[in-house]
Amino acid sequence: MIHRKLLVASALALALNVVVLPTLAAAERAATPNANDIASLVQTNTGYPVKVSVYATGLDNPRGLKFGPDGYLYVAEGGRGGTLSTTPMQCKQVPNVGPYTGSRTGGRISRIDHHGHRHTVTNKFPSSQTNAAQGSLVSGVADVAFIGDDLYAITAGAGCSHGVAGTFNGVARIGHDGSIHWIANLSAYQKHHPVQNPEADDFEPDGTWYSMVALRGNLYALEPNHGELVKITPHGKIRRIVDVSATQGHIVPTALAYHHHFFIGNLHTFPIVTGSSKVLKLTANRQLWPVAGQLTTVVGITFDKWGRMYVLENTTGKGNLFPTPGTGTVVRIDPSGARKTVISGLVLPTAMTFGPDCALYVSNAGFGLPPGMGQVLRFDLDGGRHAP
Numbered sequence: 001m002i003h004r005k006l007l008v009a010s011a012l013a014l015a016l017n018v019v020v021l022p023t024l025a026a027a028e029r030a031a032t033p034n035a036n037d038i039a040s041l042v043q044t045n046t047g048y049p050v051k052v053s054v055y056a057t058g059l060d061n062p063r064g065l066k067f068g069p070d071g072y073l074y075v076a077e078g079g080r081g082g083t084l085s086t087t088p089m090q091c092k093q094v095p096n097v098g099p100y101t102g103s104r105t106g107g108r109i110s111r112i113d114h115h116g117h118r119h120t121v122t123n124k125f126p127s128s129q130t131n132a133a134q135g136s137l138v139s140g141v142a143d144v145a146f147i148g149d150d151l152y153a154i155t156a157g158a159g160c161s162h163g164v165a166g167t168f169n170g171v172a173r174i175g176h177d178g179s180i181h182w183i184a185n186l187s188a189y190q191k192h193h194p195v196q197n198p199e200a201d202d203f204e205p206d207g208t209w210y211s212m213v214a215l216r217g218n219l220y221a222l223e224p225n226h227g228e229l230v231k232i233t234p235h236g237k238i239r240r241i242v243d244v245s246a247t248q249g250h251i252v253p254t255a256l257a258y259h260h261h262f263f264i265g266n267l268h269t270f271p272i273v274t275g276s277s278k279v280l281k282l283t284a285n286r287q288l289w290p291v292a293g294q295l296t297t298v299v300g301i302t303f304d305k306w307g308r309m310y311v312l313e314n315t316t317g318k319g320n321l322f323p324t325p326g327t328g329t330v331v332r333i334d335p336s337g338a339r340k341t342v343i344s345g346l347v348l349p350t351a352m353t354f355g356p357d358c359a360l361y362v363s364n365a366g367f368g369l370p371p372g373m374g375q376v377l378r379f380d381l382d383g384g385r386h387a388p
Helices: 009-024 034-041 186-192 245-248
Strands: 052-059 062-067 073-077 099-114 118-129 141-147 151-153 170-174 180-185 212-214 218-223 228-232 236-243 253-259 260-264 279-284 288-295 298-303 308-312 327-335 339-348 351-354 361-366 375-379
Touching: 034 052, 034 375, 052 099, 052 118, 062 351, 062 361, 062 375, 073 151, 073 375, 099 141, 099 151, 118 151, 118 180, 141 212, 141 218, 141 228, 141 361, 151 212, 151 218, 170 186, 180 186, 186 218, 212 253, 218 253, 218 361, 228 245, 236 245, 245 288, 253 308, 260 288, 260 298, 279 298, 279 308, 288 308, 298 351, 327 361, 339 361
Parallel strands: 062 141, 253 298
Antiparallel strands: 052 375, 062 073, 073 099, 073 141, 099 118, 141 151, 151 170, 170 180, 212 218, 218 228, 228 236, 253 260, 260 279, 279 288, 298 308, 308 327, 327 339, 351 361, 361 375
């Protein structure tokens, strides 16, 4: 995962038991909630009625999501982990959260049709999980993006340090038949191009890539653990755009969006400090300029057609020192700087995107719940159909 302190099993288990299950399940119901139980926690605050629906279910640790040129929604999934492992003799292990265990397959991309039915595009990417003491939290495919009709994926759960020897984190193009064609080895890139200020006691040798966007025929990817934004061409050339660690330190940059400029949001370290996250704009001379502060655990950024920024927060609320289900929010920030929490009650959300219908789609129950509990929620937030 992104940062070792995020994976404190006792805190996560406590949050699941104290916050979610009593709220979601009636006393006579089984402990594991269903999709509608999870969605029932969500509230909206827009000043007008908002239709909220469960758009897709049955997902395994859903992460980044994008609409394709065919109009369908494509969702990156961490998968279910596995039992393969590595030793310090083979490669450096990740402090505290290792040794990871994993599988050479299981990391998945799903296509969601207009009826909310899920179809597997591929499940042949590596998937890995932290050790049991740290919650066995799963990583696999981190995000997806399209260049024309071509689907690309970026991974976070591969590599020897994640227990899957002979694999690497990287970017791949997905064939129309679901075949995987690797174009860039990001594990090797980070090994040979270290950032200026890596965090020694929280270092993932293979990286933990989180967000990826397509722009003008190229891909741009953000890595939280080392702290950098890179450009990847369709031919596999990798070039660093900005070393976030050089000026910001170990802020754990997770969210990436493009709206005239690149915007980067950060999760920050754990235990959570309310208001410790922010959104930075990458200027033309590659300086990082703060545009919004006093945010918490930022994991997603997107914009509507009127230029309003939407920020996804995984966990909020005073006293919540670690990821806490039922406290995720979406904050809307107008160009004037005015902000409003328009969605609350999300359960460990991980990513969001606007659809061609101007609705907002959120990957909910993105980690920490049993396999198959992940979902995509749809919010008819107007999304820019009408002037604000």
